Amino acid sequence: MLILDGLATSYGRIQAVRHASLHVEPGELIALIGPNGAGKSSLLNTISGLLKPVAGSVRFFDQDITGWRADQVARAGLLQVPEGRQVLGPLTVEENLLLGRQALAGRKPNHQLADVYALFPILRERHRQKAGTLSGGEQQMLAIGRALMGGPRLLILDEPSLGLAPIIVNQVFEALQTLRHSGLTILLVEQNASLALASSNRAYVMEHGRTVLEGPSESLRHDPRIIRHYLPSIETTP
Amino acid sequence: MLAQQLLNGLVTGSTYALFALGFTLVFGVLHVLNLAHGAIFMAGAFAGLYAVTAAELPLYLAFLIAMLSGGLVSVAVDWLALRPLRQRGSSEFAAIISSLGIAQVLMSAGQAISQTQIMRFPFGTFPVVIYEFWGVRISLLQAAILGLSLLLAFTLLLFLFRTDFGRRVRAVAISERTSSLLGIRPNIVYFQTFFISGALAGAAGVIIGLAFNSVHFLMGEPFLLKAFVVIVLGGLGSIGGALIGGVMLGLIQTIAVSYLSSSLSDAIIYSLLFCILLIRPTGLFGKLHIETRVVRS
Ligand SMILES: Nc1ncnc2c1ncn2[C@@H]1O[C@H](COP(=O)(O)OP(=O)(O)OP(=O)(O)O)[C@@H](O)[C@H]1O
Numbered sequence A: 001m002l003i004l005d006g007l008a009t010s011y012g013r014i015q016a017v018r019h020a021s022l023h024v025e026p027g028e029l030i031a032l033i034g035p036n037g038a039g040k041s042s043l044l045n046t047i048s049g050l051l052k053p054v055a056g057s058v059r060f061f062d063q064d065i066t067g068w069r070a071d072q073v074a075r076a077g078l079l080q081v082p083e084g085r086q087v088l089g090p091l092t093v094e095e096n097l098l099l100g101r102q103a104l105a106g107r108k109p110n111h112q113l114a115d116v117y118a119l120f121p122i123l124r125e126r127h128r129q130k131a132g133t134l135s136g137g138e139q140q141m142l143a144i145g146r147a148l149m150g151g152p153r154l155l156i157l158d159e160p161s162l163g164l165a166p167i168i169v170n171q172v173f174e175a176l177q178t179l180r181h182s183g184l185t186i187l188l189v190e191q192n193a194s195l196a197l198a199s200s201n202r203a204y205v206m207e208h209g210r211t212v213l214e215g216p217s218e219s220l221r222h223d224p225r226i227i228r229h230y231l232p233s234i235e236t237t238p
Numbered sequence B: 001m002l003a004q005q006l007l008n009g010l011v012t013g014s015t016y017a018l019f020a021l022g023f024t025l026v027f028g029v030l031h032v033l034n035l036a037h038g039a040i041f042m043a044g045a046f047a048g049l050y051a052v053t054a055a056e057l058p059l060y061l062a063f064l065i066a067m068l069s070g071g072l073v074s075v076a077v078d079w080l081a082l083r084p085l086r087q088r089g090s091s092e093f094a095a096i097i098s099s100l101g102i103a104q105v106l107m108s109a110g111q112a113i114s115q116t117q118i119m120r121f122p123f124g125t126f127p128v129v130i131y132e133f134w135g136v137r138i139s140l141l142q143a144a145i146l147g148l149s150l151l152l153a154f155t156l157l158l159f160l161f162r163t164d165f166g167r168r169v170r171a172v173a174i175s176e177r178t179s180s181l182l183g184i185r186p187n188i189v190y191f192q193t194f195f196i197s198g199a200l201a202g203a204a205g206v207i208i209g210l211a212f213n214s215v216h217f218l219m220g221e222p223f224l225l226k227a228f229v230v231i232v233l234g235g236l237g238s239i240g241g242a243l244i245g246g247v248m249l250g251l252i253q254t255i256a257v258s259y260l261s262s263s264l265s266d267a268i269i270y271s272l273l274f275c276i277l278l279i280r281p282t283g284l285f286g287k288l289h290i291e292t293r294v295v296r297s
């Protein structure tokens, strides 16, 4: 459903993404891991239309969406939950969720307000509160809920565990599993490689702007290269 | 006597508020001081006036034409003077200079069209009726000014805080980038914001043209200066603040004129502004810093 072919992006003279190729099939939960500065966020932002690619192509279902504006990509049902959550702080929780519907653009919703509240009951409790007053974990849930309101055909998440307490990370990842089992396709960027590999069916490794390794998550977890570079902290990670 | 002065102040103040609404709206959404707002207001007043004098249309139609014209001129100002800067990521200061420039162009056009004349709505355009309650006199025109200012301000608030349209505007005001990830196209929201701001200016143009019985190419400038005072009082970007600030200014001014000195009233107002800025650099109610966004109060 999503196919990236040789995608490249730069910030002026800095080449953040040099050559990224990957594909996501319906029903998958794909993890994309890699060190700081590997270009993961830049890649997601290129898919989402926030950055314009300098080479390569992005296909989504039967459309070539290379170079589309961010709002067009969102309205096609490719929704990103950005790094750092980016909730609209001065607006209430419910207003943030209602804004999520903007991406529907006539497409059928697959999640209603009630579904989001069922997935994250804390959001119902706080629905009249300003989003900026929520804790980091609650904001992450809100950002996911907001994307769900837009009827995602593919949900992409940029480091949903960033800065969250382990117990909250578990809650968020449980919700992602629930969503996956309900049939949602997910592309997940994550620093926490052990967590990402444990929750995905397939994974890509990105280094220096290139997708360098791909395989079933289960086998990558036992790949010595992955263990050496990405999983040494396995005992210390929760 | 005091009650009469307060009423007059309230009416004057609501014209200030009406003028400031669109000005503060654009600031709240785009963080740009649109110095062409006075010229857009003038253009709306001209359109309304000519609709009555040249086309001999009824006032309510002239009013709608003034709003439409104000909206269109405002959108044009954005397209010509501000949007190109936004796309290049220029500083907010560049927008100030650019809007000042286009304001001069609009005023020169207004001067040419009106041949530097002060124009008036024909006598009887608005029925002259005066009511008296407990010794306080209020004309139908004054009542209409009060009513319309309140109506327009509350309609704007309703739109901004109770509709999808308003949520889009407030989302873009907070973050263009995040909004676009949600499927909102910021350029459309900017277009709508400028149209509404200009339409409000056009409405204010006709109302103020009627109230002061004069329409001329420089009519926007004193109001633009007053709008700065209004938003310092009420908080830049705040819709409710524009209402409160406008009314406060009207009251202070009327009282200064009637009890202190009419020739010094502007001096008094701007000294007051100066003192407020010294004591509270963020305005009386507002938070005049980079985080200022469209807010309710
Ligand atoms: N706005 C920007 N302007 C210039 N360079 C940038 C910008 N954003 C990122 N970069 C550079 O692009 C490269 C890739 O950054 P990116 O944020 O995509 O990496 P990442 O894999 O998401 O890292 P992290 O794990 O820290 O989030 C880095 O070298 C970074 O310094």
Ligand SMILES: [Mg+2]
Pocket (backbone or CB within 6 Å): A040, A041, A042, A083, A158, A159
């Ligand atoms: Mg990143």
